[in-house]
Amino acid sequence: MAHFVILGAGECGARAAFALREKGFAGEITLVGDEPLHPYERPPLSKAGFADAGDPKFIATLEKYAECGIRLLTGLEARDLDTASRAVRLSDGTALSYDKLLLATGASARFFPGAPENSRCIRSLRTHHDAAALRDGMKPGRHIAIIGGGFIGLELAATARLLGADVTVIEGLERVLKRGVPEEIAYLLTERHRTEGVDVRCGVSIEALTEEGGKAVIKLSSGEVIEADLALVGIGARPNVDIADRAGLAIENGIAVDTYLRTSAPDVFAAGDCCSFPLPIYGGRRVRLESWRNAQEQGTLAAANMLGLDEAVSSVPWFWSDQYEVTLQIAGLAEGAVLHLRRDLGPDAFILFHLDTDGRLIAASGIGPGNAVARDIRLAEMLIAAGAHPDPAALAASNVKLKSLLAA
Incomplete structure (x- = not known):
């Protein structure tokens, strides 16, 4: 029976484990985390909700892991990786052999x-x-x-x-x-x-x-x-690449992977905050993203590719931040933009659209109270994914629906 091992019990690793089962994998799954707690959501840690004492927001109950046949090992570090013998040694001396391995080791605060x-x-x-x-x-x-x-x-x-x-x-x-x-x-x-x-x-x-x-x-x-x-x-984070580096995997601002999240070693994948990958919608530019949604999406994508489905990275980067009553949302990457257009959405809410030299929409940045910008940022994200070259005047006109630009 095939054994898939996932190193890193955060958002990405946990999502990958459950996605393997959802996609029909019937073999063994071992999920290893270095924290004593089972996987939980990290975004609330810095936001207003963290002011309330208590347990973190867990991704799933311990019963759910057992029900899905996921062996969860917490409080253990992965010390060594031997890609030739396909084995991982943990901090308690345990050796895990694998058929496929996912590195979802995340990042650490600088x-x-x-x-x-x-x-x-x-x-x-x-x-x-x-x-x-x-x-x-x-x-x-x-x-x-x-x-x-x-x-x-x-x-x-x-x-x-x-x-x-x-x-x-x-x-x-x-x-x-x-x-x-x-x-x-x-x-x-x-x-x-x-x-x-x-x-x-x-x-x-x-x-x-x-x-x-x-x-x-x-x-x-x-x-x-x-x-x-x-x-x-709070001066940023560094990708956790030590075990991959010692094993001789390619490192480039994180564990270097291709568009299928494959590392330079056979049957070893990497996903989430720890890896850098080429983004086709930006001409293959290599990026590393520290975001909750990217960790979720790449966990699911890694699971698919560990099963041989060959699904390429295609999503648009997306970030958000809550501060007081204000929410900031960003879709895409604005680097290289030469034209910036503003669309007002109502009291204290607007979106800035960023276009490159060819007039292609490459990013959108919105700010406003609550969910004021969420719908239009989502439509902008879809325009970016489609490689759209929308009319700049229509983008800036608040009376022109973004949905109509998407249809065009």
């Missing part, structure tokens, strides 16, 4: 260079354990310093204010969300945070991050010193 390790007042966010520790520190009268003005940093800033903490955001670049978010939207979000009392500082470099007397001490290059009860480091 830590600030030179900062003390295992500090109670200098932390990052990646796991439920991290979130619980941060939540305990976000209380009225506490000062939280957030290093990095990306999605994680800004979402946590909003959550900290919701819990009554004082917040300072320190961003080294000239504005927040510099990578992938248009300046017009970043400006609105910055002002929204400032309205809530967040001290947002951009273009500020940090010389040192230390712990003194139970406080995080941030020394800026200007000489100013900021003290905080808790410092959150």
Whole structure:
């Protein structure tokens, strides 16, 4: 009987395991995770919902894994991979042989260079354990310093204010969300945070991050010193490629895979945050995406290709972020855009469309309260997937339905 092993019990790995069963695989499935908890959703960890104490939002119950015949091993690290003998060695000494292997090892938070390790007042966010520790520190009268003005940093800033903490955001670049978010939207979000009392500082470099007397001490290059009860480091993530690298797999900003999520080793696949892959709709440009939906979709796609169905990557990248009552959604990749058009959707809601030199729609960025932009972003996503060259005037005209452009 064939044995499929999945390393990484996050969104991607769990979805792949269940998808194998849904697609008719009758062999053995072993899902291995290094956290003690069974697979859970990570997006709520940084958003307002994380303010509520309790268990994480689990992807499925333990009974569901048993019912589907998925052997779930938690609290174990995969130490070695031998692609020649098709075997994986775990941290408890267990050896697992496989017929097909999926690496869904995810990514880890980048830590600030030179900062003390295992500090109670200098932390990052990646796991439920991290979130619980941060939540305990976000209380009225506490000062939280957030290093990095990306999605994680800004979402946590909003959550900290919701819990009554004082917040300072320190961003080294000239504005927040510099990578992938248009300046017009970043400006609105910055002002929204400032309205809530967040001290947002951009273009500020940090010389040192230390712990003194139970406080995080941030020394800026200007000489100013900021003290905080808790410092959150949110400066991005690095793909977990160590086991793949040691096994000799090709690495290129993550584990390098083809459009079918196959690695450079036979019968070894990779998916989710840990891998980089070529995107056909962007001319084969190699990308690595850290997003909830990408992890879901690639888990299902990897399962199909482990079964020999040869389904290529075809989805449009999609991201979202919730901060206060505002939701930001982005479809596609705007790099290379030369024309940017705005469509107003109502009070405090609009979409920016991004077109390349040929007039092809390559991305759309929307912001508004609640679900105000969700429908039009979804239609924009479909236009991007179709390689559409819509009339720019029609895109900007709020009285022209996007659905009609899709039909055309």
